[in-house]
Amino acid sequence: MMAASPHIMFAGGGAPGQLFPGIAVASKVAQFMPQAKITFAGPGKCRERHAVRSAGYQYLTIPSKPLPQNPLQALRFVTDNLAGYCTAKWTLREQRVSLVVGLGGHTSTSVVRAAAEKGIPFILLEQNAIPSRTTRWLSRAATMVCAAFEEVRPHLHIQAPVKVTGNPARPAFDQMYQRISASRTEGGDAKTLPFGRLGRDGQRRMVILGGAGGARSLNESMPFALAQLKECLVDWQIVHQTGEGQLQETESRYRKVGVEALAVTYIDEIASVLFASDLAVCRSGGTTLAELALAGVPAVLVPYSHARDDQQLANAKVYVASKTCRLIDESSQAGSLDKALAREITPMLVDENLRKTMSANMRSMARPDASAEIAAAIQVALFGTRGDLLAA
Template sequence: MAVGPHILFAGGGTAGYLHPGIAVAAHLAKVIPEARITFAGPGHAREKHTVRTAGYHYAIIPSQPVPQNPIQALRFVTDNVAGYCAAHWMLGEQRASLVVGLGGFTSTAVVWAAQSRGVPFVLLEQNALPSRTTRWFAREAALVFAAFDEVRPHLHVQASVKVTGNPARPAFEDLFHRTCANGKGHIAKGEALADAANSRPKRLVVLGGAGGARSLNDSVPRALKKIGNSLSGWQVIHQTGEGQLQETENRYRKCGIEALAVSFIDEIASLLFASDLVVCRSGGTCLA
């Protein structure tokens, strides 16, 4: 019996890096059903849950982001060297056929190990300004899959780049095709939204979280307070990201606004398709 390829997705740390990888993995699983797919990341609880819920193995690789002070610098060196050694061993022990670098600090260690072992690797770049991993390894990568053509000037002239756009998770694609079924396109979508609007309150979804999205946790409650009665009859659902739930709930409470704040939304696709307005940061993955 032939053994399928082992594809290792390396990176994560934030949803913007992780979810494009999960989207690509889902498509690969359909095209190459015998493939073995593993994700390697820093080991955050939410990330492990997301990957395992999607049906893939998850391996923890020690890693640290760029240090902000001398104390963090020591941890940065020790953890990332340990991550490189762990990745180097894992690639050989588990006979990885291909590494897919997703971006993020874990991606650097694994892609570096793949390069040293001679394991082919490709890179996913979600933004117009590439990550450090993409800039450092673009020349040696078999291919860089970019969301935007504007990424080219930031990479080595010999880098092989293919602009594909950002991959969407299967749940989004399935809902989109269902909405536009039978060739009705915008008509079907308009009818669906009209039916939804008649059967529920208008819904506002706020996607806060890490990085630039963190500011939404602070600014949106105050902004909604300013519009006053215009918000009457609206349901507000706010995703805060890890470690920011209580502070965001307190902000809404102080502003006198009734909102449902949650750390993460697992079924984000179905929620967004049943919403009237979404506020999010303009990152590449969010826009996709």
């Protein structure tokens, strides 16, 4: 019989797109199972520790390293991940963990493997259309695989328990989506009606998201792409998130080409910014796409070309098929990226009806109940039953 006060460990992270869904689900678990103890385990990055502790949860560091890029990194990869696996086994025992939620990333692999060996139930969150190696390896032993995309099923064992929940977004996105949906015209379908802009003086906004860690190719190419579109940028505000260590270089490029843009390292209030935006240019991680869908923002997607198994490209293709965005595949791009960006951005700048249609299509992809559905799966795994989480 499961303890009345279970201990749930969210394991993984290392990237915001892995960590934020975990925090979103933990928020729902804390809301509906206040007796539960919640802990996060991750690689120990400063921003990640801060985000978890700011959300009110304990953070434990588990040694881990990603796959080595060269022979010199191979020894450290083996030693750190072996140490992480041993640390995970000890931590699960000492902390009396009742259930593990794997968020993805190398730390998740160590903790989930240790949980499987010790017979501790675990749930895997899969943010991408092509599942990670950890999800493929351990899906059959999982209590549940909570997937963002229906497209993951053919990649997993036929007996793997899979539930397509959508990808959890940060709580601020869910809150804004619910608040605005509640104010829509009575009798309308809130998922197909465009939001419109929130409280700006008639100015349209384009947001370029380089990610918290930066997307160097976007930072390098976007100023030159927009320089080719100056006549189309009248009454457009440009906001460019560069990521750490790339702000000054990006600002310099915009000054060089004579394009006015607000470049920032990181956008803290990203939900408020996106809900008041008309167009995004960004990568296509699963969490990014889920948040764009809630905000109803059409996009030009430039998938990270070095993502394992082309996961981001697969994500983008799902959204392209739903006519929510335009796609630039860097890995097969013949010409310069700035010319491709200018070509794909132009019709979205000048055609308001196109943007409105794509915005409505994007909102039809929204899964505002994703966090609650995963919290319900956690409750079932712990107690064999669930409360009415979705109705709450």
